[in-house]
Amino acid sequence: MHIGLIGGIGPAATEFYYRGLVGNHSVTSVALELTIAHADMYALLENMAAGAADEQARIFGHHVEQLAGAGATIAAITSIAGHFCFSELQSISPLPMVSALESLRQEVERRGISRVGLLGSKIAIESKLYGSVEGVEIILPSADEIHLVNEAYFAMAKEQRASSAQRDLFFEVGDRLCSKQNAEIVILAGTDMFLAFAGAKPAFDVIDCAEVHIKALTALVEGSSNELTG
Numbered sequence: 001m002h003i004g005l006i007g008g009i010g011p012a013a014t015e016f017y018y019r020g021l022v023g024n025h026s027v028t029s030v031a032l033e034l035t036i037a038h039a040d041m042y043a044l045l046e047n048m049a050a051g052a053a054d055e056q057a058r059i060f061g062h063h064v065e066q067l068a069g070a071g072a073t074i075a076a077i078t079s080i081a082g083h084f085c086f087s088e089l090q091s092i093s094p095l096p097m098v099s100a101l102e103s104l105r106q107e108v109e110r111r112g113i114s115r116v117g118l119l120g121s122k123i124a125i126e127s128k129l130y131g132s133v134e135g136v137e138i139i140l141p142s143a144d145e146i147h148l149v150n151e152a153y154f155a156m157a158k159e160q161r162a163s164s165a166q167r168d169l170f171f172e173v174g175d176r177l178c179s180k181q182n183a184e185i186v187i188l189a190g191t192d193m194f195l196a197f198a199g200a201k202p203a204f205d206v207i208d209c210a211e212v213h214i215k216a217l218t219a220l221v222e223g224s225s226n227e228l229t230g
Contacts, residue, residue, distance in 0.1 A: 001073050002033035002035065002071050002073045003021065003032075003035070003076070003217055004070070004075040004076070005035070005077075006037055006060055006064070008038040008040065009041045009081070010041055010158065010160065012157065012194075013157070014036060014078050016214075017214055020214035021034060021218060024215065025218060033072075039059065039063055041157070041158070044059075044079070044082055047085075048081060053084060054085070056082075056084070056085040057085040057091075057092060060085065060089045061092045061093060064089070064093045064095050065094055068095050073095065073096075075093065076097065076100070076217060077089075078191055078210075080100060080101075080121065080129075080191050081120075081124055084124075084127070086101070086130070098216060098220065099132075100191075101129055101133075101209075104187065104207070104212050105132055105133050106216075108133055108187075111185075113136065114137060116139065116207075117177030117181065117187065118138060118186070118187050119141075119170055119173060119177075119187070119189060120149070120153060120190030121189065121190050122147065124189040125189060126140075129187070133187075139181045139182070139183040141173050145176075148169060149170065149173055152170070153166075156192060156195055156196065157190075162195040162196035167196040170197070171196075171202045174204050175203050175204055178205075179204075186204055187207050187209060188207065188208045189209055190209070191210040191213075193210075194210060
């Protein structure tokens with residue numbers, strides 16, 4: 001199975017996916033096939049702000065065509081924010097799309113979690129992850145916190161590194177979601193959140209959407225490899 005990634009949104013998150021997929025695959029006997037198409041982060045931000053899901057899906061659709069031309073057999077978006085047009089893209093995509101949000105839903109269900117907090121982009125938080133996690137109570141930060149987290153998140157994604165102030169903000173808001181609002185766990189609803197959380201130990205438990213997505217992609221590749229070798 002040849003994985004096609006829509007990357008570049010942002011570059012650090014794309015690298016995180018690449019390293020994660022390569023690292024997870026190192027124990028298998030079948031060579032990893034992986035191609036990345038670069039998407040424009042600023043076009044995505046403009047279309048998100050305008051609510052132009054069809055236009056962004058058209059752009060992503062072009063990248064999926066590039067991936068299909070390179071031999072990819074499945075495709076994925078390396079951005080939770082980019083999933084705002086996932087259904088529109090899925091309807092025009094020449095390849096099966098692997099959703100980060102479906103992977104997350106399955107992980108939350110597997111863990112038996114009933115109350116989750118969200119940290120990430122404004123659109124992901126306010127849409128409650130686009131309504132993808134059903135049967136779970138979603139705990140949101142305050143309106144002011146959502147704005148501050150959104151600004152800090154995209155600044156971090158553009159710089160490809162987390163400042164101490166950005167990290168402190170994410171940790172403080174996450175801690176309040178759990179200690180004051182009784183969330184059981186905080187979902188990192190942004191693929192660049194690893195920049196602030198990797199190697200750190202906040203006072204609350206987290207589920208990283210990107211890590212869950214990477215594991216789901218790895219499982220698909222390993223499953224197809226087992227079919228070939230079994």
